Amino acid sequence: MNKAEILIIDDEAQIRKLLEITLQSNNYTVNQADNAKNGLITAENHPPDMIILDLGLPDDDGQSVLKKLREWYTNPVLILSVKNNEEDIISALDNGANDYLVKPFRTGELLARIRSALRNSAVEEGDTTITCGEISIDLEARTIKKNNESIKLTATEYRLLSLLAKNEGKVLTHQYLLREVWGPGYINQSQYLRVFIAQLRKKIETDANRPEYIITESGIGYRFISKEE
Amino acid sequence: MDLFINKVSKATQVLISCSLVCFISALCYSMSKYLDYKIVAFILLLTVSIVAVLFDIIPVFITAILSALIWDYFFIPPHFTLQVGSTEDSILLLMYFVIALVNAALTYKIRQIEKIGRAKEEKANTVKLYDTLLNSLSHELRTPIATIIGATDNLQSNNHNLTDKNKEELITEISKASFRLNQQVENLLSMSRLESGFLQPKKDWCDIIEVVYDAVKRIEENNISQKITINVNPDIPFCKLDKAMMEQIIYNLVNNAVQYTKEDNRIDIIAHCHADVLELIVEDNGKGFPEDEISNVFNKFYRLRNTKTGGTGLGLSIVKGFTEALGGTVYLQNLKTGGARFTIHIPVQTSNLKNIKNE
Known part of the structure; x- marks a missing residue:
């Protein structure tokens, strides 16, 4: 069993209790801190495999804690916050958060996000194939298969899909995708992204209108998820 | 004079x-x-x-x-x-x-x-409005809270008298009540955002089909029994809109129809765009609205007479507020064939980039 260690930085005792029970019963080891200062000290003394960070801490802004962590900490950081506006979410992702979940949240959803974040950080640079549910991507041959049937993609579609799939489970912002796939001059051309996402969905989703792989995060970006095992 | x-x-x-x-x-x-x-x-x-x-x-x-x-x-x-x-x-x-x-x-x-x-x-009218508001709010907030407190009390102190089935039912009630509470809080937060006057739509290119399906997906998560049909031309151009607000408008309209129609009714969502105006229609084949109350349904905290309890009377006023924040209008009419039709018109910038060369 994996015994990944997760540090919770949240000032609300109720949330910490809920997370502790949820995570421990799913075989994670849990550490806790109730403010920014303790959180940073605990993380430094004993670097966890993952950190769950609240944005509204009593002694410091969560975004600045995130920036301080990212100066040295490379494992996943998941933001768990009541703030649900797009600016906060985008700046948390820009500041290096791997994922963002808004309170109130479903514990099933939280566990899925934790699993995929930990799985992602375990992906090695040298991996040449990515498999997500029925879809497999061969990064060397640059081919995509769904249920072992080849899917023909254009060059741009391939770049977009492989970028999403390499970051499975993680929200990639519109700006990030536009910059990586089309180039820095295109970061405001979100309609390009919409077109290619729609085309990709037609090719890989069973029902393009009810996508199961490429999920929209309204106003923020897209997330590629593999159907739960 | x-x-x-x-x-x-x-x-x-x-x-x-x-x-x-x-x-x-x-x-x-x-x-x-x-x-x-x-x-x-x-x-x-x-x-x-x-x-x-x-x-x-x-x-x-x-x-x-x-x-x-x-x-x-x-x-x-x-x-x-x-x-x-x-x-x-x-x-x-x-x-x-x-x-x-x-x-x-x-x-x-x-x-x-x-x-x-x-x-x-005037003062008496304001007091009356606040009374209505407080009544419906306290009812809407206290009912789920009462359920949660009662059910957890039962589970804590009466545990040995409960069958496993009882316990499961109580937990289901707690869960339902929490979601209801969450929904009310969301509505109140949307309303206060609207009232604050600081609500600025964040417009970006939207795929209307996606917006509609995302709203419907959220509704279908509540295990509804009405049949929802979506009728949007796949060639509808991209529209520059605030997606979250548009999705909420559709969600509230369809949710309203779900709440106030019968199980075998159907709900149709139609969207098209011409001359840079997005038209969105949500109609059902239920009973429709009493004609003399149509002009009031978008008012804050207004509830139809003789209506079932539940709901704060905020859903449709949020629809109106968001639509107007997007520069549009909303209009309600009863259909001759029975049922109600909400029509929304929003002026939008459109893009036909959908037919972009695919390289």
Whole structure:
């Protein structure tokens, strides 16, 4: 069993209790801190495999804690916050958060996000194939298969899909995708992204209108998820 | 009449009332052969009374003084002097003056009383609105809270008397209540965002098909029994919109239809775009709305008469608020075939980039 260690930085005792029970019963080891200062000290003394960070801490802004962590900490950081506006979410992702979940949240959803974040950080640079549910991507041959049937993609579609799939489970912002796939001059051309996402969905989703792989995060970006095992 | 006072400035009021007095006087003067000067006094008094009904106290006083002077100068013998010939005429002039002033003062007083009455009525209406709000809010918030507290009490202190099935049911109720509470809080937060006036739509290119399906997906998560059909042309252009707001508008309209129609009813969502106007229609084949209440359904906290309990009366007012924040309009009508149709028009920038060359 994996015994990944997760540090919770949240000032609300109720949330910490809920997370502790949820995570421990799913075989994670849990550490806790109730403010920014303790959180940073605990993380430094004993670097966890993952950190769950609240944005509204009593002694410091969560975004600045995130920036301080990212100066040295490379494992996943998941933001768990009541703030649900797009600016906060985008700046948390820009500041290096791997994922963002808004309170109130479903514990099933939280566990899925934790699993995929930990799985992602375990992906090695040298991996040449990515498999997500029925879809497999061969990064060397640059081919995509769904249920072992080849899917023909254009060059741009391939770049977009492989970028999403390499970051499975993680929200990639519109700006990030536009910059990586089309180039820095295109970061405001979100309609390009919409077109290619729609085309990709037609090719890989069973029902393009009810996508199961490429999920929209309204106003923020897209997330590629593999159907739960 | 009150409106008339509020709209016209004091200077204009003085001008109008003085001109009126001069005009009437001139008229009387031209007929002075046939009119006794005492009759003229009554005619002028009548004029001052009319002015008192229409205008503020200061113009009325000025009119009263002016008319007294005119009467004295032009009508009371000897003419063209302010001197008064007989004692009787002096008394008449004094009485004229007093009556004109009393007239003005009385009218002013009546108006003040009316004003106080209206303010009281307004206050009563506000209090009534807040009562309605508090009633529906406290009901909507306390019911789920009561469920949660009651169910957890049961699970904590009565655990050994409960069957496994009971426990499962109680947990389901806690879960349902929490979601209901969450929904109400979301509504209140949306409403307060709208009321704050700081709500700025964040417009970006939206795939309308995606927006509609995302809203419907959220509704279908609640295990609804009505059939929802979506009718959007796949070639609909991208529209520049705030996706989250648009999705909430669709969600609230469809959710409203789900709440107030029967299980075997159907709900249709239709969207198209022409001449840079996005038209969104949500219609159902339920009972429709009582005609006399249609104009009220978008009001905050308004609930239809004889409606089932539940709901804060916020859903449709949020629809209206968001639609207007996007520069659009929302319109409700009953269908001849039964059922209700909400139509939304939003002016949008469109992009036909959908047909982009795919390289």
